[in-house]
Amino acid sequence: DGGITQSPKYLFRKEGQNVTLSCEQNLNHDAMYWYRQDPGQGLRLIYYSQIVNDFQKGDIAEGYSVSREKKESFPLTVTSAQKNPTAFYLCASSFTGVDQPQHFGDGTRLSIL
Amino acid sequence: GNSVTQMEGPVTLSEEAFLTINCTYTATGYPSLFWYVQYPGEGLQLLLKATKADDKGSNKGFEATYRKETTSFHLEKGSVQVSDSAVYFCARQGGSEKLVFGKGMKLTVNP
Numbered sequence: 318d319g320g321i322t323q324s325p326k327y328l329f330r331k332e333g334q335n336v337t338l339s340c341e342q343n344l345n346h347d348a349m350y351w352y353r354q355d356p357g358q359g360l361r362l363i364y365y366s367q368i369v370n371d372f373q374k375g376d377i378a379e380g381y382s383v384s385r386e387k388k389e390s391f392p393l394t395v396t397s398a399q400k401n402p403t404a405f406y407l408c409a410s411s412f413t414g415v416d417q418p419q420h421f422g423d424g425t426r427l428s429i430l
Numbered sequence: 431g432n433s434v435t436q437m438e439g440p441v442t443l444s445e446e447a448f449l450t451i452n453c454t455y456t457a458t459g460y461p462s463l464f465w466y467v468q469y470p471g472e473g474l475q476l477l478l479k480a481t482k483a484d485d486k487g488s489n490k491g492f493e494a495t496y497r498k499e500t501t502s503f504h505l506e507k508g509s510v511q512v513s514d515s516a517v518y519f520c521a522r523q524g525g526s527e528k529l530v531f532g533k534g535m536k537l538t539v540n541p
Contacts, residue, residue, distance in 0.1 A: 359519065359533040407473050415523055416462045416481040421473035
């Protein structure tokens, strides 16, 4: 079945540590996205990529980094510069076009030890 | 910038009650409109969409009509079930813009 796979489901980070969240899709989508979800704040866009080897900052990119070396993969690194990383992280993908819906993974919950 | 405003709740209903979740959007350009649903501990799922004025999206008993004159895309269901308990997000997407979400509304349906 086609879909988006995020791993791990739960992740714990120590102070000063970088962690990488995985996102893989087999839907042949061109565009991929990373969102952060905090209680009562809805979804905020971190980074997005519309084509391999290219990506753009979203609304809250500080303290995060991404790469897009393959069409299927869009990993997110939460760096030690992100001072409040505890959140639920959602990856999405879509075909390009204003009428194309985004398809979401099941998320990764990141917590600080 | 463009935005979406929706009821934030939380809302609690009894099973078989009528549901309306209001959503309004900024009218710049000709956006597509979406409703997404998020069940506990999961990602978002597309519930329905509409891409032009007067379009009606429908799925699983839910409906929403793209109203350009009132810039609204209200979600309705005639008879909710316990399994409809979730968070509902309204969203707009226009031109080369990113998808813009409302803040979400948590619905709890009691038996």
